[in-house]
Structures are given as structure tokens and as C-alpha cells.
Amino acid sequence: MVKIPKISGRELQRLKRDGKFLGEGITAKAYLVTMKKGRQAVLKVCQDQEFDQSFEMEIDILQRLNGVAGAPLLLGVCRKPMALAMEYCEGSTMLDLVNSYDISNKTLLEVALQVVREVHKLHQKGFAHNDMKTDNCIIDMTTTPATVRLIDFGTCTALGQSPGYSCDPEGMHLAPELCRLGSATTAAEVFSLGCLLEDLVTGREGEWFPTILHQLVDCARRQDPEWRPSMTIVEEVLEQAVSEMAAETNPR
Template sequence: MLVADRYRLQTVIGRGGMGEVWQALDEVLGRPVAVKLLLNDGADASAEARFRLEAQTSARLNHPHVVGTLDFGSWEDRCFLVMELIDGDSLADELTAGGPLAPERLAQVAQHSAEGLAAAHAQGIVHRDVKPGNLLSDRNGTVRIADFGIARFVDDPSGALTTTGQIVGTGLYLAPERAIGTPASAASDMYSLGCLLYHLAVGAPPFEAPTATALLYQHVDSPPVPPHQRGAALPPAFETYLLSMLAKKPEERPTARQAADWFAGGAWRGAPEPLPPERPAAFPSQGRETQQTGGGRSGGQGRRRAPEQRGTGSSRRRGAPARAAVTPTPAPASGAGDGGWNTSVHRVPPRRPGLRSSLRRHFGVAAVVGGAALFALALLVGMAFF
């Protein structure tokens, strides 16, 4: 069957509520493509509008982790959408075939998915239906986001409900704010991605219930069971970050850009932070100290060396070998350059006070005592006179 005189349909590779997806050949360019045909049974009056919105939305995104849109049109009263053909399976098929994913593969899925969502969010697009069936993986393991059929723009005034009153999206991965009727946001996509990663890690979604209402209540009120308690072997850092994506409050979740960078950097392995660079040794070599005793140092620099002088003394008390003391060197008459005299980094023995200093100290004490006595005498005379 030839669609629009160009796309030769070959094999059905998927079916959904809105249409069916065929593997096809673009006979004009000679390349394989995927053609999505809208069902024409008229069951949903808004299906064509949503189908057209998917084409317009995905066409705005040109990113290696988003399935690209190549063409859109109408054929025999049926809309068709031509997309890139991904040679691989969905993550739902990968989970069914191999069970829970290993941490390395799960981190790759997380990074690629977050990269695609970050590109969509940067364009003001919210996917609203992040689930394993909408993430496609090629033969090299590269993950791409597909099916923007129910995506909406952030500035779209429409609410989170369809005309029939049903919440748009898949209940197993629905964010709490959407469960109570709040419009979807970028943070809602991140919650859905967290539920998806939890499902791929454990083999089951974080919340399950026999009825849709009970499931929505769990999203709103129940904390998720940590994955390791359900048999998942995730590094602690990975598990902590995954649980942060499942936070009940949207503002407490990481953004898609933050999540992509976090998983790309390998922090999920829980590796320790790199050590700070080594600091230089506390005491320079003897040869360098000798050079620093020259006359080119300023007085301020000499004072900054004082802690090292005290450190040398304490080293001597702890049993470190003593160094020869160097006496101060007189400065030139002009006093320029070093504030009047220069000192080395070695501790100099303190000088004993001389006779003149002792006399000055005793004279000062006597003067203070005499002044206090005269003040007291004057006070008594004044009081007697009064």
C-alpha cells in the first residue's frame, strides 16, 4: 500500500488508541521510515486535533534523544505522520524480555531520557505521558522519546482533563499534582520519569492498586518503598536521587537538565569527591629561607613571617633539631624598602631589660600612685570646705 504516492507500507510495528504505526519505505529518498496512520472510525472527535498537535510538537524538536518528525499530511481522509524509524524495541519490551535493568543501563536510560525531556522543556513542551512504551532504544542502546500525542505547551490555557473528564496520561506514572487536577508541568514529567526508572529497576511500578481511584490516592499520599527493599541492587546515591524525583512536591524534584547532568557525570555510582590539591610544605627549605633574609622584603612581609617564627620555637620544644639564630641586620639610613630593619625566619632570643628600662618602669608606677593620692586629698579638702 502506497501512502501519498511516496511511502510504501510494509509491516505493522505498533497499534494504539489513536492509530497504527507501520514500517515503511520512503520511495522518493530511498530510506526506511515509520508511518503513523490515524484511525478513521470517528470514535474520538478530538483525535485528529491531537494527532495534528503531535506532528507540530515533535517537529519543533530536533534532538538526538527525541524521535524526529519528517512529514505530515492527509491521505484518503486519514492523517498520517512520518517519523524516524528506530531499529530496536521500546523499554517496555526490554523490561519484558530481560527483567529489571542493571544500574549501568538504568543510568544510561535516565541520562538519555532526561536529555530528551530537557530539550522539550526548553521549547515549552510538556510530554505528559512518559512511560516505558514511549521510550525507544536502538541497537546501540541510545534512548529516544516518542509519542507526543498528548503533549501540551506550558502556555496552553487548557486544563489537564479531556472533554470526557478523564485525566490524560498513564495512571501508573502520573504525578500527584496531576492526580488532583492541576495542569501538567515540566516537574510532572520528571515524576513520571522517576516512576519509569523505579519500574525498570524493580520490575514493578512504585504504586499499584486494584482501582484507578486508589492508585491516584497512593500517588498523592503514599511514600514509595525504597527500591533496595524490593530487591533492586542500586548504589545508595542512585537510589537517593531516584527517590528525590518521586517527591510529592514539584519544587523538590530535580529538573530534566539537572538530572541529565547528574547521571552523565557518574555521580550515581557514589564515587567520592576528588581530593583538594596538596598544599605546600609549612616550612620552606633552608636555602630558600636564606634568600628571604635579604634586604628586599618589606616590613609588612616580615610581620607575616611571625607565625613561622613561633612554629620554629614550638618545633624545638617538641624535640625538633634547633637551627642557628640569625641576628637582625641594621637597615640603611634612609629606612626605605624594609621599614628600618630586616629580620629572618629564625627565632631570636629576647633581650634582657636594662637598668634604664627598670627605672622608667618604677618611676611610672610612682607617678600613678602619687597622682591618685593628690586627687583623693583634693576631694577631701573640697568636701570639708563645702
């Protein structure tokens, strides 16, 4: 694995002081910072020592992935207190694209197909994201085709391991079995991707999408993981949906 530069406690304080506060969750506060060589980064600072172990796991996974599926590269680590700096991924979230009518339905489907392909790459590496949703997909529309990157690997695990979710699955983007301390599987990821596609369709309520896309959403979100399609089938169906959108004279 690539050796990650250390961030001293003093440097951490400087980064926090000069950085832009982005927000906070249960485990961490996030800042947009500028590293010593002028590179922008996202700095995650642990909220409490009880979350140190989850930070260690995220550091290990990001090292192992080394950019697979567009995962941000690690740029530095501080362990007292626990913090990590990672590559800043420029672009818009998929949710932003859904809400932007400058983006056609066909382009949205093309981006969704790229998201599925990136998640598939993650699975082939032996990992599951475990938190796939529109907020965790960053899209750079300045490239052709658009560049898709997955972010927020805080609950990413190896396939077969449990991310430790214990919550009410009703209405969530997480598979019901995953919410009950279940293990990470490709089937659980398919459920989340089905929810992501549903968000895409409902976000453009009343607009035309291929029937096959609606069918895919229903199949991917089945409660029984045995009855969900494989990642390969999800990818193939989306490819067909994109082709249908391209053939439609007025996709919007």
C-alpha cells in the first residue's frame, strides 16, 4: 500500500483554522482545506475517541482502494487527534443533477449507468460501499463522458463483513437485511442502487422514462435479496434504457 504522509497536531490546527467548515455528522467534522503544496483536500476530524476505530478502518480501506471507483485518495493522516485528509472531488452530486433541468433525462440515465459501473468495480475489488445514494456520487460534467466518483467510504467494508447498521429500514436507501446487522453483499448494494434510480425518476415526476427502468427499480428494491437482479443485469438493463432514451425523439 502507498505510504500516507503524516499530519502533525500543529498542522492539523492550522488546517482547521484556515479551512472552510463544510459540516458535521455523528463521527466527524469536515473542512475544505489547502495542503502545504497548494492542493485542496477534505479534512475529516474525529468527534470523539470512541470513533477512532472507524477512522482507522476508513483509512485502511481508502489505502487499499487507491482510487478504485473514483474513491478519493488519502493525502494525510493525523492520529492524535484522529483525522484524515483526502482528495477533494470537484463536481456536483447526483442529487444536484436531478434537480437541474439543464441536465436531460438521457444524461441522467447515462450518469446512473456510470455509477453502477463504478460500484461494480468496487465489488470486483472485494468491497461494498454500504451507503450508496445520490449525495454520495460526485459528477464532473466538464469531461466527456462525465466523470463519476464515489465518496463517503466511512461505512465501506469488505464483502461479507457487517457495517454494523442497526436501524429501522422503513423508507431507507439501505437494504432491510443490512439494517439488521447484516453483512455487506452485492444484493444489498443493488437495493440501494434501486433507491437511487427511484430518486432519479421521482425527482423528474411526470416525465418520460423507459418502462424497463421502472421495472428495474421495482426488482432492485425487492425485500428478499434472492429475488433482486445481479449487478451485471442492472448494468445491462440500464444500457438498454439509455439506448431507448437515445432513440426517443423527445426524451424530455
